[in-house]
Amino acid sequence: MDLYGIDSEAVRRLDALLESGVTVTVTAHTHPDGDALGSVSALVGYLRECRGKDAVAVLPDSPAATVRPIVPAGVPLLCFDTQPDACLARIAASDLVVLLDANGFSRTEGLQEAFEASPAPKVLIDHHIGPDTEHFQVVFSTPDVSSASELLYYTLLELPDIGGDPRRLPADTARALLTGMTTDTNNFANSVYPGTFRMAADLIAAGVDREAVLADLYNRYRENRVRVMGYLQYEAMRITPEGLAYIIATREIMDRFGVDEGETEGLVNIPLSIDRVKMSILLKENGGHFRVSIRSKKGWSARACATSHFHGGGHENASGGKLFWPGDIACREDASAYLEQVSKACLS
Ligand SMILES: [Mn+2]
Known part of the structure; x- marks a missing residue:
């Protein structure tokens, strides 16, 4: 063996x-x-x-x-x-x-x-x-x-x-x-x-x-998990012209549904089922930074994206990192603009 x-x-x-x-x-x-x-x-x-x-x-x-x-x-x-x-x-x-x-x-x-x-x-x-x-x-x-x-x-x-x-x-x-x-x-x-x-x-x-x-x-999740996953896909998911889907799970949203961050496990994979999406990024607010999960389809590198833009790394198609404010971005609200830039840098 x-x-x-x-x-x-x-x-x-x-x-x-x-x-x-x-x-x-x-x-x-x-x-x-x-x-x-x-x-x-x-x-x-x-x-x-x-x-x-x-x-x-x-x-x-x-x-x-x-x-x-x-x-x-x-x-x-x-x-x-x-x-x-x-x-x-x-x-x-x-x-x-x-x-x-x-x-x-x-x-x-x-x-x-x-x-x-x-x-x-x-x-x-x-x-x-x-x-x-x-x-x-x-x-x-x-x-x-x-x-x-x-x-x-x-x-x-x-x-x-x-x-x-x-x-x-x-x-x-x-x-x-x-x-x-x-x-x-x-x-x-x-x-x-x-x-x-x-x-x-x-x-x-x-x-x-x-x-x-x-x-x-x-099959043992709480109802809140299913509801917040639905909300984040319906209300919070954005897709850039280059094919990056991103979701920003703010503290307010998590508190509103009463979920902890482990309960969004698996969410980052879902946008990849969309034909035109090449890469999916989930930001989860965690104190003074976002925890970042990245997944990509074959031919696009989640690892390179994590290394270049999020102080992270991992596997070719499944990586992670962090996004800090102030630092990488001036304030929390600048995260969307940062992700739009990441989309152009990683996918065009
Ligand atoms: Mn492992």
């Missing part, structure tokens, strides 16, 4: 680190999405159940209510926004750190310093370009995979105790892996590779209930 050329020497070193480590901290990027939570939960579950480790998830901030249920009850979770001291103490006490679904500790924002200062050996398992290899002793990194969950799945299969047999993974681990991959591919709509389908087939054969996974992910 050498689907991604997973380096057997790296697997040996990973296995040795997992064997010698006792207090393992597993982390992921800020604003954790389904892939971050799925992969972190899967690895913590595996380490606790199969290896008997004191494994704990430590995240830069608390998961949004919509994705929080992805973390099973048996996975201990500390979040820096609510328990800063406990997080820092845990990192200081760890003898192994694993970063998932992020290309470096800068993506852990407030925890970056603590992780980089820790003398514990560190492992990176990620699918974003440009891995920061400097701080890691073992790196599994390729952008040619659907998700961190998928890369973790094939890495776990290579470990001697799993020996290529997904039925040896704990049930919660198997389910978390399928969940993480499902969210990052937008339920098999993008970034799907032959290995992605193979992973799904293997995990379902091993007993994961895919219908239950889908029901938990997609």
